[in-house]
Amino acid sequence: MSTRKLNVLVYTGTGTTIASVRQCIYTLRRLLSPNYAVIPLTESALLKEPWAPTAVLLVVPGGADLNYCRVLNGTGNRIIDAFVRRGGSYLGFCAGGYYGCARCEFEVGHPERGMEVVGSRELGFFLGTCRGGAFAGFRYASEVGARAVRLDVRKEAFAGAGVLPESFRSYYNGGGVFVDAGRMGEAGVEVLASYEEELNVDGGEGTAALVYCKVGAGGVILTGPHPEFAAVNLEPHPDVEGYDEVISALAEDDEHRTNFLKACLAKLGLEVNHDNTSIPSLSKLYLSALDPEVVGGLLTSFDTIIDKDGKGRELIRGENDTFLIERQDSRWEAVDDLSSALESAHISTKDSGAAKSRYDAGQAAAVDGLVDYNKVLKTVVPHETSWPGPKETPYFNHADYYASLQEFRRREAEAYEWGDTLMYGEVVTSTNTLLEKNTSLLAQLPTGFTMAATTQIAGRGRGTNVWIAPPGCMIFSTVVNHPAHLGQDRPVVFIQYLAAIAIVEAVRSYDGRLRDGAYADIPIRLKWPNDVYAQDPANPWRDTAKKVPNFVKIGGILTNCAYSAGNYQMVVGVGINTTNGQPTTSLDALLTRFSQRHNLPPFRIERLLARLLTRFESLYRDFVRNGFTRDMEERYYDAWLHSGQVVTLEAEGGVTAKVVGITRDWGLLKAQELGIDGRATGKVWALQSDENSFDFWKGLVKRKV
Structure with missing residues (x-):
């Protein structure tokens, strides 16, 4: 069967924010449908289900990356790393960008604010440090520090990408800068866009807002700002001074933002939808x-x-x-x-x-x-x-x-x-x-x-x-x-x-x-x-x-x-x-x-x-x-594809069995157990899935008959 991968998975586990997940799914579905299915991925599914074989892209949206570490360090990160190195792609927005670096530095020197975060990160797709906030004023669960930051696009990183803006304004709220990314070309790092305005932290050479990293057979894009945030989905906050102007500025540059995002997705090898029409409304x-x-x-x-x-x-x-x-x-x-x-x-x-x-x-x-x-x-x-x-x-x-x-x-x-x-x-x-x-x-x-x-x-x-x-x-x-x-x-x-x-x-x-x-x-x-x-x-x-x-x-x-x-x-x-x-x-x-x-x-x-x-x-x-x-x-x-197919019963220590049909009582998969010599042992098993969302043929469990 074909190995073409059609799933774009958006992580929705501990640490992500509802707003970031919704903006991410909305934008990706608009840009990638009907070529891919954009699907939420829980932390349990990431850790336990066979999602990697059918996925082309894993997206980690904004939130708090310390919580990502808490639930994904170890097993989760090994799964993500293997997925990328075997040819998958990773896209990290804001907190997902911090999370994909070798080191995170956030609000260093301001422990009194209760937001200082300093430490290494396991994935290390970007071998350096992501340092933030790039601009002052961030508060968790607030728009007080939100702004429309202007990004200069590095067109040389997008060969053959078509229409690209020289610059555009993107939503920003607490993201970092990828320190000295401009010096890491020999390590497979490309700066995709840089901050135009003066930063609140030392960003080193490149003032990189978005970077691309070649990792094994796969590709990674990490962002400081939120180019996935569409102005139309931002709600007014009368209590936040200047926020209406932020929304207006983002709306003016929305076409540029969309074209830039399309180029980023194409750089990761995805086939984007070049039709700019919106998701249709419901009909009668x-x-x-x-x-x-x-x-x-x-x-x-x-x-x-x-x-x-x-x-x-x-x-x-x-x-x-x-x-x-x-x-x-x-x-x-x-x-x-x-x-x-x-x-x-x-x-x-x-x-x-x-x-x-x-x-x-x-x-x-x-x-x-x-x-x-x-x-x-x-x-x-x-x-x-x-x-x-x-x-x-x-x-x-x-x-x-x-x-x-x-x-x-x-x-x-x-x-x-x-x-x-x-x-x-x-x-x-x-x-x-x-x-x-x-x-x-x-x-x-x-x-x-x-x-x-x-x-x-x-x-x-x-x-x-x-x-x-x-x-x-x-x-x-x-x-x-x-x-x-x-x-x-x-x-x-x-x-x-x-x-x-x-x-x-x-x-x-x-x-x-x-x-x-x-x-x-x-x-x-x-x-x-x-x-x-x-x-x-x-x-x-x-x-x-x-x-x-x-x-x-x-x-x-x-x-x-x-x-x-x-x-x-x-x-x-x-x-x-x-x-x-x-x-x-x-x-x-x-x-x-x-x-x-x-x-x-x-x-x-x-x-x-x-x-x-x-x-x-x-x-x-x-x-x-x-x-x-x-x-x-x-x-x-x-009409089916499975006669004689050999399956592995992972829950039974790797026992193999040959599919011979379905049971006539409850329609379960019927298989003959095979010995180490490949011959039937005489045992017949009725198999059912562990009900994962990605592949019934992974996680088959046997039911005695």
Whole structure:
């Protein structure tokens, strides 16, 4: 399988500040999506989980580096150092910059202030000292010492970087200067930017504000200031003299700051997003049905969870989100109330006229700044007489979807219900979150109710992971109410395997022919338990001579389950790169590279969604009747990547075992234990993951059977 690394991890453990973490994640997602997933990394995950093999960059944000030392000295720092020396990258902002140096000196000679910090640091990526504060006035948890410092950019350090400013102003609050960095060129140190103003400490040659260090096979950038802080995310502090001017100065130089940061990330080998558009805002959710009259009945079933506010608006107040039901005669009311909805989510509305234009309820406008999307009112537009038209949903053709659904149902005798009702949003937080986290709404939804989207801005993966879901990715979640009395003989764990089989068979039978169709040779595979892989069209062979294919991830399955009213209520989420080439590859690219039949039409998301739902429904109905049959098991094995794979049971002292399948009771991984001679010992183990967020195949633990 491909070794391409897609995770950018932001450390969020002891010592980091909430503001620094939020600014860091916001800026990195804006500059790196959809090419990478920017994911929070706790101190426990850093110390115990196998994050390094899938990470391209570790980011340590601002805070207090003494606390970093307290929890990471020893084991943590050895893990970080090995990650970098083996080719990873490290980016330390402010406290993360101090932490990456061989020595930290902060407020030396001022013990009366209670802030003096002096001592060596284990990582030592920069072999010298970071000395601060570079400017006077710092106070912990305060903006009193904050300022907009001007940085002179060393363009010679960014060969081929494109547009770069001569200088720009950056947020600063307590950072240091990298002493004598200008003399360390022979040690692999480059000054990326220097302070223009006179410093409060001796910075030596270079007055270096940001440095790059070559460390083993990897690269490191350390900063004194906070170039990741965007002015739009800074809140006014009337009690701090001159702070408004700081925000204004930073706002004026924001484009320069962004271009400089892009150059820094590119220097670390990352592929940045050169589109300066902001993260899109949430769009309306359009509720429709194959038979539009069904929508009215569904709304009636919502009566017990709909209430009216003081303005007479119909609201569903879910456990995580609030939904406004915007019937055809209430659209203008929603626009009138838009400003208050944005304010409740902490979106600035200083210019109310501009805000109403930018955040028009019918548009997927861009949002600048941090937003609590859980607090944004979600508008649901029911279509009780017709399907949404192209003006309302320009990126999803409802007529194509429903026509395809009917076409495939004529070929699938067991498919006649799933996908009948569809809620679609051009831009949503997460289709799984909107259903699974709002249990009162979920309890009213029938099996087969589906939510689809064009773009997710908070897509979820396993554990704390996020799923990169740019336009061109088929994104949907479907409700499955699995009767609890079937739980013993028809365990819910197998439903994710049914979804996996459905994905492969839907792609291969996109033309409607389940066997020997025109799309049957598309090289799509399954990685246990919930990832979808495909042969990389750009680099198809891991070993060309032996014809060992190279696979990359193109999708995944996320299942959530809760019990309610005699059912296991499952939300099965699926994301598949369909027409988008980033961050890995897409079904369309596979079609062009591997199809043995020429001139096949590209995949349409609407048609593929309909095909997948009909396949999934047919498989589920067979499962309810007959259980997870031998035929289903063989179809799953035909598509997976693991037959004969040897795994190491780390918790058992390095015992090895060969994968032979999944258990038929609870869907665990079944493996034959191997002796030191590589032969089977006769023992068979059922394996499950330790539930780390990064790799199910690391940390496998055995369960006796």
